[in-house]
Amino acid sequence: MTDPLTLPEGQDSISLDRRSFLRTGLGGALFLGTISVTAGLSGCATSPAGRLGAVETRMDARYKFQFLTADDIKLFEALLPAILGSALPEPANARRMVIASTVERIDAGIQKFGPANQKELRQLFDLLNLGVTRVTIARLWSPWPNVTTKQANGFLERWRSSSIGLFNNGYMALTKISNVAFYGYQENWHLSGYPGPPEWAVQALPQFRKA
Amino acid sequence: MSFNDRIAQGLESGWNVIDGATLTENHTAEADVVIVGTGAGGGTTAEILAKSGLSVILVEEGRLYYQKDFKMDELTSYANLYQEGMSRTTKDGAIAILQGRCVGGSTTVNWTSSFRTPDATLSYWVKQFGLEALSPQAMAPWFEGREARHSMSPWEMAPNLNNDILRQGCEKLGFSWQVIPRNVKGCWNLGYCGVGCPTNAKQGALMTTIPGALDNNATLYHGLRAERLVMKQDKIDALQAIAMASDGITPTNITVTLKAKHFVVAASAIGSPGLLLRSKLPDPYERLGKRSFIHPVNASVAQMPKLVDPFYGAPQSVYSDEFNFRDGVDGDAGYKLEVPPLHPAMSAGVVPGHGDEQTKNLASLPWMQSVIALVRDGFHENSTGGTVSLRDDGSPMLDYPISDYLWKGLRNAFYTMAEIQFAAGAKKVRLMHLDSDWYSSWADAKAAIDGFSMKPHRVRLFTAHQMGGCGMGSNPEESVVNGFGEHHQVSNLSVHDASIFPTSIGANPQLSVYALAARNSTRLAQRLKA
Numbered sequence: 087m088t089d090p091l092t093l094p095e096g097q098d099s100i101s102l103d104r105r106s107f108l109r110t111g112l113g114g115a116l117f118l119g120t121i122s123v124t125a126g127l128s129g130c131a132t133s134p135a136g137r138l139g140a141v142e143t144r145m146d147a148r149y150k151f152q153f154l155t156a157d158d159i160k161l162f163e164a165l166l167p168a169i170l171g172s173a174l175p176e177p178a179n180a181r182r183m184v185i186a187s188t189v190e191r192i193d194a195g196i197q198k199f200g201p202a203n204q205k206e207l208r209q210l211f212d213l214l215n216l217g218v219t220r221v222t223i224a225r226l227w228s229p230w231p232n233v234t235t236k237q238a239n240g241f242l243e244r245w246r247s248s249s250i251g252l253f254n255n256g257y258m259a260l261t262k263i264s265n266v267a268f269y270g271y272q273e274n275w276h277l278s279g280y281p282g283p284p285e286w287a288v289q290a291l292p293q294f295r296k297a
Numbered sequence: 298m299s300f301n302d303r304i305a306q307g308l309e310s311g312w313n314v315i316d317g318a319t320l321t322e323n324h325t326a327e328a329d330v331v332i333v334g335t336g337a338g339g340g341t342t343a344e345i346l347a348k349s350g351l352s353v354i355l356v357e358e359g360r361l362y363y364q365k366d367f368k369m370d371e372l373t374s375y376a377n378l379y380q381e382g383m384s385r386t387t388k389d390g391a392i393a394i395l396q397g398r399c400v401g402g403s404t405t406v407n408w409t410s411s412f413r414t415p416d417a418t419l420s421y422w423v424k425q426f427g428l429e430a431l432s433p434q435a436m437a438p439w440f441e442g443r444e445a446r447h448s449m450s451p452w453e454m455a456p457n458l459n460n461d462i463l464r465q466g467c468e469k470l471g472f473s474w475q476v477i478p479r480n481v482k483g484c485w486n487l488g489y490c491g492v493g494c495p496t497n498a499k500q501g502a503l504m505t506t507i508p509g510a511l512d513n514n515a516t517l518y519h520g521l522r523a524e525r526l527v528m529k530q531d532k533i534d535a536l537q538a539i540a541m542a543s544d545g546i547t548p549t550n551i552t553v554t555l556k557a558k559h560f561v562v563a564a565s566a567i568g569s570p571g572l573l574l575r576s577k578l579p580d581p582y583e584r585l586g587k588r589s590f591i592h593p594v595n596a597s598v599a600q601m602p603k604l605v606d607p608f609y610g611a612p613q614s615v616y617s618d619e620f621n622f623r624d625g626v627d628g629d630a631g632y633k634l635e636v637p638p639l640h641p642a643m644s645a646g647v648v649p650g651h652g653d654e655q656t657k658n659l660a661s662l663p664w665m666q667s668v669i670a671l672v673r674d675g676f677h678e679n680s681t682g683g684t685v686s687l688r689d690d691g692s693p694m695l696d697y698p699i700s701d702y703l704w705k706g707l708r709n710a711f712y713t714m715a716e717i718q719f720a721a722g723a724k725k726v727r728l729m730h731l732d733s734d735w736y737s738s739w740a741d742a743k744a745a746i747d748g749f750s751m752k753p754h755r756v757r758l759f760t761a762h763q764m765g766g767c768g769m770g771s772n773p774e775e776s777v778v779n780g781f782g783e784h785h786q787v788s789n790l791s792v793h794d795a796s797i798f799p800t801s802i803g804a805n806p807q808l809s810v811y812a813l814a815a816r817n818s819t820r821l822a823q824r825l826k827a
Contacts, residue, residue: 279660
């Protein structure tokens with residue numbers, strides 16, 4: 087198994103305290119306290135994307151992103167086809183819609199995570215979005231919009247099978263928030279053969295009755 | 298739309314319930330007793346004290362959700378009813394923490410399993426922590442009382458297939474199994490206990506002690522975060538609290554000062570040590586936040602030949618204690634075997650994977666069955682638990698390193714769970730470990746488990762039971778509170794939740810919390826009325 091921390095030849099080792107890297111959580115202390123700053127200086131989007139135009143979201147211009155930045159959205163647009171695989175519809179239009187709505191629910195879910203986990207996710211996403219760390223840590227040469235599903239899958243497999251716990255944890259964080267937001271959504275329940283709450287109970291309970 | 302439930306009626310009748318999000322200016326209020334937390338411990342304490350005639354203020358950081366909000370939807374419920382939107386983990390991210398954050402606390406979202414504290418656990422506390430008054434005989438009437446109050450009894454309907462497979466496997470292998478007592482009244486057997494009971498059948502704090510306290514003139518603030526207890530000389534003078542916005546997560550700049558003669562902290566085994574640490578209360582022997590226990594949980598899933606529909610029916614109705622105390626109370630790590638409900642989001646969060654493989658895993662959810670093992674931590678010298686400390690922003694976090702002793706127990710649990718599932722006729726079994734494939738025979742699974750790397754993150758770990766951190770004991774050098782939950786150093790402070798357990802319980806802890814809180818509140822009422 088290759089070690090994802092091994093740098094491509096000819097590159098200097100980036101400064102990181104490997105031991106603290108291994109000790110910490112999602113992004114943890116890592117060297118990520120500084121990454122957000124670096125990301126800002128290097129032109130990464132660092133503020134929530136807010137309302138995107140209908141063309142950009144390809145879906146619902148009314149949704150207001152509160153956590154994910156424009157770069158994070160591109161990250162998930164590249165990752166979701168690899169994470170969700172054949173659960174995504176084939177036709178391009180439907181596929182784009184499902185991806186866009188899943189990204190929105192990921193944003194909505196993270197809203198409720200609270201500051202501590204948001205900080206860790208911010209660090210993880212910044213790490214993946216910033217060129218130098220995307221190359222060294224994720225070992226992806228292209229920016230996310232140019233990453234193929236096959237390459238995204240390779241990245242996920244590397245983090246999953248890595249002997250470094252932090253990468254396993256990053257793998258779990260990315261796949262878990264995506265899988266939960268996708269499979270937990272009513273319109274996707276059929277993909278797990280879940281018929282939803284029993285209809286007889288819905289009929290009988292007052293909270294489902296229209297006023 | 299008309300609601301006849303206990304909460305809607307109470308609000309209509311003029312209960313003193315204040316939503317922090319509606320406050321527009323700072324204010325001060327006063328009562329005989331201020332209680333922080335509205336779960337198993339806080340609710341019980343509030344009802345008993347209010348019924349004794351004391352004036353009571355309850356403080357809850359989460360919001361008040363009840364029947365009108367409980368629509369059997371996972372995403373909404375996980376976002377609103379659970380700590381950190383169901384994303385809470387231990388410090389290194391290796392253990393997912395399932396914990397309630399709403400009026401009723403974890404009792405609003407638990408799976409209703411209602412066990413007495415095992416005799417072996419109580420006897421261990423008597424011996425190890427000088428808690429003679431907590432012997433099984435002495436505690437029996439308190440368990441009985443709470444079983445009546447919360448309508449607890451062994452589940453009478455047939456278990457769903459998800460649970461019955463645990464029974465079948467145990468039968469085949471000659472392992473003991475029992476029916477789980479549940480705290481329900483008129484249960485519809487739907488399977489949605491974990492997302493807020495839609496029918497009000499669950500007799501958690503929300504349907505019992507909270508209404509009981511409010512009927513007796515208690516005041517409930519929800520959406521109000523307890524920031525710190527403020528000492529004046531050697532006593533606590535006030536609780537400083539901050540109102541939360543209506544999203545439930547954003548603090549506002551409105552502060553509420555609550556004064557009282559006595560303060561009861563029941564904010565959970567993470568929240569209570571957190572509040573005491575933030576308040577910088579006396580802790581001369583540095584015991585606060587230490588010895589935190591979690592019943593580390595690992596899991597196995599199986600593909601069964603028949604439809605299981607693991608999302609329907611009472612989520613937990615069968616358990617096995619075959620391995621819980623097998624090697625003695627303080628021998629090799631024992632574990633209780635239970636079953637989790639599997640709805641789509643829960644399954645997608647528990648079963649690791651991505652891509653077409655994951656699509657296939659989840660497409661077979663109706664045939665999926667799962668067993669979980671709850672490891673009994675805190676009884677052995679190599680199981681000293683975790684530590685609650687504060688982040689820079691003052692929020693509490695739990696660091697829980699897994700010792701080799703626990704890893705051994707977790708590996709043994711993997712063997713047991715796979716063996717049980719194959720014995721019950723599973724076609725394939727997969728352990729919740731990043732190294733695990735689907736195995737089609739017990740021999741294959743066994744060989745694979747032999748080679749599993751037992752490390753954080755590779756083993757998928759969970760906890761739904763947080764305990765300890767304000768441990769009780771007779772010796773102040775080794776504990777935070779005495780056997781009545783009274784703080785060793787601060788005379789007008791008690792702790793009434795799972796944080797006072799000196800070890801884990803070895804069973805789902807809600808009844809242990811209810812019973813100790815009832816006992817300690819009865820004493821506190823007498824003390825304050827004297």
